[in-house]
Amino acid sequence: MAQRTALITGITGQDAAYLAKFLLEKDYRVVGTYRRTASSNLWRLEEMGVLDRVELIPMDLLEMTNVVRVIQKVRPSEVYNLGAQSFVGVSFEQAVYTSQVNAIGVCYLLEAVRALDGAARFYQASTSEMFGKVREEPQNEDTPFYPRSPYAVAKVYAHYMTVNYREAHGLHASCGILFNHESPLRGREFVTRKITASLAKIAHGQQDVLELGNLEAKRDWGYAADYVRGMWMMLQHPHGDDYVLATGESHSVREFVDKAAECAGFRLAWEGEAVSARGIDRASGKTIVRVNPDFFRPAEVESLRGDASKARRVLGWQPEVTFEQLVEIMMRADMDRAARGRLLHLRF
Ligand code: NDP
């Protein structure tokens, strides 16, 4: 069989690094698009040991002519659209920009794939944030959407646009409605990585306290490596379709903190409620976790839990890493980075 070419947008991101490694191991030619910026941010590909094997090509989802030319030049057999303004918190302040990248940018890409010859298989990174103020529990492919942030609203547009190109133009296009998935390569503004990096710095005397927002928010957290395997499985199926990928378990931010603290060698006692809640290290009596209302969201997604039974039934996908293992993997990586002084530049 001829070598397959995968085009991954957002190659500098978490999922792209795991997906690139996964596809290279399957002997794909992997082309990744990056935004030209003043400073290089290819550290994730470097950490995965694949930087020299991924072909890099500059592309911004905001520039349609650029998107079209990249698709025409690369002529991919599979397109994984992972590029996005992916942080919910920022989307409240950059609603227009987030909409342009996460919604209209996807339309550019779908048009470019359709114009080429429509033969490339297309993956759209949809998200559990689309369920937002949830209508039922757990959430599956039939659960109505109720987005609660500009990020999620834009993703709903992109989701339905992808469905429409499948139904109207016959594209092999699939949406993965992925619940939160994390790893040591997660961006530091997301709560899981903020917790593990901060606790590692605190354990090494490089930071005093970890400040968080809503401790009671609950998420269905899985491991990124499991989820990129699911993306690929969707594109191997004879027909495009939409699938939820999730673990089916939900934990609060506070539970994540407790488990991570334990891995970092702390035992926390909690005092106070709501904005006065504090996590105290039992050994030293010091407050190492506290709430800062600046990190609350204008509209919150309180609780998410996914039902991935369709992906299990149709694709044979299931996650392998548990919540406890995920926290351990992330905490171990950040303890190691802190010990080598590699987190000193991070501010939270
Ligand atoms: P990251 O934030 O780690 O990566 C996002 C990527 O998108 C980065 O490479 C970023 O480039 C790129 N990007 C941002 N703006 C543009 C633009 N205008 N044009 C081209 N590329 C751009 O996200 P993840 O890897 O965690 O997530 C991958 C995708 O999956 C995203 O679409 C995200 O919204 C979605 N998703 C993620 C979930 C998760 O839990 N991780 C859950 C559900 C969906 P740069 O480095 O230059 O900023």
Ligand code: GDP
């Ligand atoms: P999201 O699900 O894509 O928004 O992923 P995040 O990791 O950014 O946030 C997950 C949940 O953690 C949300 O409900 C946030 O409100 C909550 N949270 C609590 N404190 C913080 C914080 O300090 N930073 C972030 N990013 N989220 C926090």
